[in-house]
Amino acid sequence: MEITKNKIALVTGGSRGLGRDMALCIADKGVDVVITFNSNKTAAQDVVNLIQEKGRKAVALQLAVEDSKSFTRFKSDLEHSLKNTFETTHINYLVNNAGIGIHANIADTTLDQLDTLYDIHLKGPFFLTQELLPLLADGGGIVNVSTGLTRFALPGYGAYAAMKGAMEVFTKYLAKELGNRKINANIVAPGAIATDFGGGVVRDNEEVNDYISSTIALGRVGEAYDIGGVVAFLCTDEAKWINAQRIEISGGQSI
Numbered sequence: 001m002e003i004t005k006n007k008i009a010l011v012t013g014g015s016r017g018l019g020r021d022m023a024l025c026i027a028d029k030g031v032d033v034v035i036t037f038n039s040n041k042t043a044a045q046d047v048v049n050l051i052q053e054k055g056r057k058a059v060a061l062q063l064a065v066e067d068s069k070s071f072t073r074f075k076s077d078l079e080h081s082l083k084n085t086f087e088t089t090h091i092n093y094l095v096n097n098a099g100i101g102i103h104a105n106i107a108d109t110t111l112d113q114l115d116t117l118y119d120i121h122l123k124g125p126f127f128l129t130q131e132l133l134p135l136l137a138d139g140g141g142i143v144n145v146s147t148g149l150t151r152f153a154l155p156g157y158g159a160y161a162a163m164k165g166a167m168e169v170f171t172k173y174l175a176k177e178l179g180n181r182k183i184n185a186n187i188v189a190p191g192a193i194a195t196d197f198g199g200g201v202v203r204d205n206e207e208v209n210d211y212i213s214s215t216i217a218l219g220r221v222g223e224a225y226d227i228g229g230v231v232a233f234l235c236t237d238e239a240k241w242i243n244a245q246r247i248e249i250s251g252g253q254s255i
Contacts, residue, residue, distance in 0.1 A: 006031075006032050006057070006086070006088075007030075007031045007032065007092040007093070007235075008031065008032045008033070008034060008082070008086055008088070008090075008091045008092055008093070009023075009026045009031050009032070009033050009034070009091065009092065009093035009094075009095060009235050010033075010034045010035075010036070010078070010091050010093065010094050010095065010132070011023045011026065011033060011034070011035050011036070011095040011097055012035075012036045012063060012065060012095065012096055012097050012098035012125075012128070013035075013036060013037075013038070013065070013097045013098030013099065014033070014035025014036060014037070014044070014047060014060075014095075014097070015035060015036075015037035015038075015040055015043040015044035015046075015047055015060065016037075016040070016043055017224060018097060018145070018190065018193065018224050018227050018228070019035065019095075019097040019098065020047050020224065021224035021225055021227065021228030022095060022097060022227065022228045022231045022232065023035050023047055023051065023058075023228075024047070024050060024051065024054075024228065025225070025228035025229050025231065025232035026093075026095075026228075026231070026232045026235050027050075027051040027054045027056040027058070028054065028232065029232050029233075029235065029236055030056070031056065031092070031093070031232075031235055031236075032056050032057040032058065032086060033051050033056060033057075033058045034058070034059050034060075034061060034078065034081065034082075034091065035047055035048070035058070035059075035060050035061075036060070036061050036062065036063035036065075036074075036098065037060055037061075037062060037063070038062070038063070038064055038065070038098070039062075041060070041062070044060035045060060047060065048060050057085055057086055059081045059085050061074065061077050061078060061081060062077075063098070063128075065098045065099075065119075065120050065124035065125070065128065066116065066119040066120045066124055067119075068119070068123055068124060068127045068128075071127055071128050071131040072131065074128075074131075075131050075132060075135065078091075078132070078135065079135065082135070089135070090135050090136065090137040090140075091132070091135055091136055091137065091140070092136075092137050092139075092140040092141070092235075093140055093141050093142070093143065093234075093235040094129060094132060094136055094140075094141075094142045094143070095142075095143045095144075095145075095231060095235070096125040096128065096129065096142070096143070096144045096145060096167075097145050097231075098120070098124070099120055099121055099145065100116070100117075100120055101157075101160060102116065102117055102159065102160060103156040103157065103160075104156060104159065105155055105156050105158070106158045106159070109158070109159050113159065114159050117159050117160055117163050118163060121160070121163035121164060121167065122163045122166050122167060122170075125144060125167065125170075126170060129142065129174070133178075136183060138181045138182055138183065139181075139182045139183065139240075140183050141183060141184045141185070141186075141234060141235060141239070141240075142171075142174055142178075142183065142184070142185040142186075143185075143186055143187070143188065143231055143234045143235065144167050144168075144170070144171050144185070144186070144187040144188075145164075145167075145187065145188055145189075145190070146164040146165075146167055146168050146187045146188065146189040146246065147160070147161060147164045147189055147190060148189050148190065148191040148192070148248055148250045148253055148254075149161040149164065150164050150165045150168060150189060151189070151248065151254075152253065152254040164189075167187060168187055168189075168246055171185050171186065171187040171244065171246070172185075172244045175243050175244035176244070179243075184239070184240060184241075184242065184243040184244075185243065185244065186234055186239075186242055186243065186244070186245045186246075186247060187245070187246050187247070188227065188230055188231060188234070188246075188247050188248075188249055189246055189247065189248040189249065189250070190222060190226075190227050190248075190249050190250065191216065191221075191222055191248070191249065191250025191251060191253040192212045192216070192221045192222060192250070192253065193221065193222040193223065193224065193226070193227065194209070194221050194222065194223055194224075209221055212253075215253055215254050216250065216251045216252055216253045216254075217251060217252030217253075217255055218251035218252055219251075220251065221251075222249065222250065222251060226249060226251070227249050230247065230249050234247075
């Protein structure tokens with residue numbers, strides 16, 4: 001299988017939040033980037049423009065991660081962009097980042113909420129990865145995204161954390177099954193981050209921010225740039241011997 005001259009990373013949910021910073025940090029490593037967005041095309045184009053200002057190629061493609069039946073069409077869109085923008089047929093890195101947060105105690109979690117979390121955080125990444133494996137170059141890498149909440153528990157995140165726990169197991173199996181293609185697979189687990197995730201509660205609620213900061217050894221909640229650089233490192237040759245690992249990026253939360 002072809003190894004592209006200029007390496008390319010695909011970052012789902014790259015128009016905002018952690019995904020935006022991941023995409024920008026990956027570009028800083030000299031890697032071209034494809035980002036996906038759900039509905040905000042303007043925000044996605046802003047990220048593309050920033051990446052291009054860094055001297056890298058970039059495109060934004062629409063993707064509804066919760067709609068697994070759309071992945072065949074997305075693969076076709078990606079193949080078209082790879083040919084026309086990047087003059088190649090393969091990507092080197094897949095970053096399964098897109099996600100949402102739903103806060104509900106187990107006693108109050110609805111079937112629709114659980115189904116939504118399942119579709120976006122487990123079923124979607126599973127089948128998107130499956131769909132794109134033929135486009136992932138040998139020697140490439142996969143980075144999935146979990147949460148610190150699989151190690152420590154906070155009320156209201158049981159359903160969300162359960163899906164992320166499943167992703168951690170899925171990552172190990174990817175590493176095992178794709179090892180013969182020299183593809184590594186790892187998963188990062190952010191702690192509390194000040195973004196618009198979950199309605200921006202960590203970022204915008206001073207009381208919540210102060211409380212969580214008190215539980216973190218480094219004394220503050222995380223920022224998007226704390227995560228992006230680690231993901232970008234995993235999208236380099238220097239990280240090739242890191243495989244099947246859960247890497248928590250939480251500043252030492254709840255230790």
